[in-house]
Amino acid sequence: MDCVVCEKPSGYNRVVVELESGVELGGLCVRCETEKFGELGDELVDHDDQTCVFCDRDGFWALPKWLPSTYESEGRTVSYVDYDVSTTGFQLCDEHLSRVGVDDLSVPVATDAPREYITRSTDD
Ligand SMILES: [Zn+2]
Ligand SMILES: [Zn+2]
Structure with missing residues (x-):
């Protein structure tokens, strides 16, 4: 998964998901998170508004x-x-996501591909 801002591999930091559909737009790497949201980071942990x-717009x-x-x-x-x-x-x-540098907000077509787990083997 690539970072939606810098388009480099984002690693496992954050993922950008369309709330309604649950479709993943891409990742957000640590570097871009710090650069774009660094000062917000800690407050966001306790932010529970939708x-x-x-x-004030809906997320x-x-x-x-x-x-x-x-x-x-x-x-x-x-x-x-x-x-x-x-x-x-x-x-x-939408506006604030595009403001951090995401040009293309069209979500990829949903696929049934399994999530990229690092390791996973389960019976359920
Ligand atoms: Zn990035
Ligand atoms: Zn906004």
């Missing part, structure tokens, strides 16, 4: 953080990353 963090995009998790499988600890759109307060409207 509105854009910069204005159209969510930028949840990838969170490392682990589970036990056959005596081994398997680690993976996941995110939860419903619990993130980091939401942006």
Whole structure:
């Protein structure tokens, strides 16, 4: 997944998701997050409105953080990353997402491709 701002591989920092559809637009790398949102970072953790963090419009995009998790499988600890759109307060409207440098807000066509887990093997 590439960063929506600099278009380089974003790693597992944040993902930009269209709230209504759940379709991922792309990632947001640490460098661009710091550059564009650095001063907001800490406040956003406690921001639980369903509105854009910069204005009063409804959030159209969510930028949840990838969170490392682990589970036990056959005596081994398997680690993976996941995110939860419903619990993130980091939401942006169209205008403010484009203002951080995202030119193309057209979401990719939804696919059924599995998420890019680092490692994952589960039976469910
Ligand atoms: Zn970037
Ligand atoms: Zn806004």
